[in-house]
Amino acid sequence: RTNPSAKTESALSPYACQRRTTMDNHNKIFTDALEVLAENLEFGGNQGPSLAFRRAASVLKSLPAALKHLQETQHLPCLGEHSRAVIEEIIEYGSSSRVEEILNDERYRTMKLFSSVFGVGPKTSESWFCRGLRSFEQVLNEPSVRLNRMQTAGFLFYEDISKPVSRTEASALKIIVEEAVISVNPSATVSITGGFRRGKEFGHDVDFIIKTPEAGQEDAILTAVIERFKSQNILLYSDFQESTFDLRQLPTHCFEAMDHYSKCFLIIKLKREQETDARAGRDWRAVRVDLVAPPLERFAYALLGWTGSTLFERDLRRFARLERGKLLDNHTLYDKATNTFLPANTEEDIFAHLGLEYIEPWQRNA
Ligand code: TTP
Ligand code: MN
Ligand code: MN
Ligand code: MN
Incomplete structure (x- = not known):
């Protein structure tokens, strides 16, 4: 009963960058619920409280098996009173009443719908909701709504780009991007990053990082x-x-800040392999593609930053700052104690500088 090794054995780090989280989530029923609670708070601008639910969900994603009893959460980090109550209710009744309530809430449903449009964030969604708008039709017919170029494209291609992109489609796109990049610069290379690099089977877009050997060629x-x-x-x-x-x-210091690299957000026509969309009379679908081109000496930091997941990145930075006195972002790693920048050619170099065990991309689904 007082096995001294039991505690260290079960000790899970509160930092996602010290856990191995594959796509194989044994606790989806709990993590989906916790993420609805988080998302609902984010829609209300409450980032702080939402993060607590995101962290709780992330810890459960790293467990080797499904939770069966609340006691199993006793020694887990990042599980607050609220998260534990939700878990307990789901174990007992199969669902959480609060989560069910949110899923049926008009505000949540409308915010979810509006923010699913490319170029529409929580602020725009909120302003449309507050004007009494509840559907795309109402938004598009509202004279006071002015769509920007991104949102216009978001509505125009909504049906296509709201459909998940498959791994097969991502590979087809890689060939297209590679061909274009090499035709411009034969010594440049293209790698897939983002969710597909973490082993996801489907994504909302396809992310590519371009490596150029010549300095200063990134924009061109x-x-x-x-x-x-x-x-x-x-x-x-x-x-x-x-x-x-x-x-x-x-x-x-701010995680949300976009990085400073040369990049583009695209919508590309991807030829369909077999069946053609007879009704639409076209043999292609629209797909969202992101390209980023960092300077060569920054490649490792950029690759690490663009691989995600968002929570994994957030915890890497938090761990660096709080546990190592170092500042990490998509561009660099800085040691506050020695006032020096720490160079890195690979992601492994960055983990080593931070005194962290290397976590493979497919183990970063925190
Ligand atoms: P996303 O493509 O948004 O997310 P994802 O690929 O993990 O998931 P999905 O399947 O839904 O596409 O972002 C990928 C990573 O890129 C994410 O970790 C954040 C990062 N990123 C930056 O670091 N800087 C930027 O400027 C942008 C736009 C993204
Ligand atoms: Mn497993
Ligand atoms: Mn992506
Ligand atoms: Mn992306």
Whole structure:
């Protein structure tokens, strides 16, 4: 009963970057519920409380088996009173009354619907909801609503881009992106990053990172790739953001900040392999694609940052700052004790600088 090794054996780190979390989630019934609670709080602008539910869900995702009894959560980190009550109710009754209530809530449902549109975030969704709008039809017929270019594309291609992208489609896109990149610069390479690099079977988009050996070519290569897609008549939407990268900059303290690399958010026509959409009279579907092109010496930091998951990234930075006195972001790793930047050629180098065991991309689904 007082096995001294039992405690260390079951000790799970409160940091996602010290846990191995594969796609094999044995506690989906609990994590789905906790994530609905988190999302509902985010829709109300309550990021802090929502993070508690996100962390609780993440801990459960890393467990080797399904929870059967509440006592099993006793020694787990990041599980607060609220999360435990939700888990207990689900163990006992199969669902959480609070979660069911949220899923039927008009505000939650409308916010969920509106923010599913490319270019529409929680702020825009909220403002539409507050104006009494409840459906896409009402939004599109409301004279006071002014859609920006991204949102216009989001509605135009909604049916296609709200459908998950498969791994097969991601591989087909990789060939298209690779062909375009190599035609512009034969020594550049393309790697898949984001959710597909973590082993996901489906994604909301496909993320690619481009490695260019020549310094300062990052903006030029992306503009040339975009031009090539245009000339191939497969470009449906493009938002190119040129590099604002400054080598002297210290890592940002704010996680949400976008990075400064040259990047573009695209909607691409992807040819369908077999059946053609007879009704729509077209043999392609629209797919969201993100491209990022960091300078060569920043590749490892950018790859690590773009691989995700969001919670894994958040905890890497938090761990670096609180446990190691180092600042990490998508561009660099800075040691506050010695006032030096720590160089890295690979992701392994960054984990080593932080004194962390290496976590493979498919183990970062925190
Ligand atoms: P997403 O493509 O949003 O998410 P995902 O690939 O994990 O999941 P999904 O299957 O739904 O597409 O983002 C991928 C990673 O890119 C995420 O960890 C955040 C990161 N990212 C940055 O680091 N900087 C940026 O400027 C942007 C746009 C994304
Ligand atoms: Mn398993
Ligand atoms: Mn993605
Ligand atoms: Mn993306």
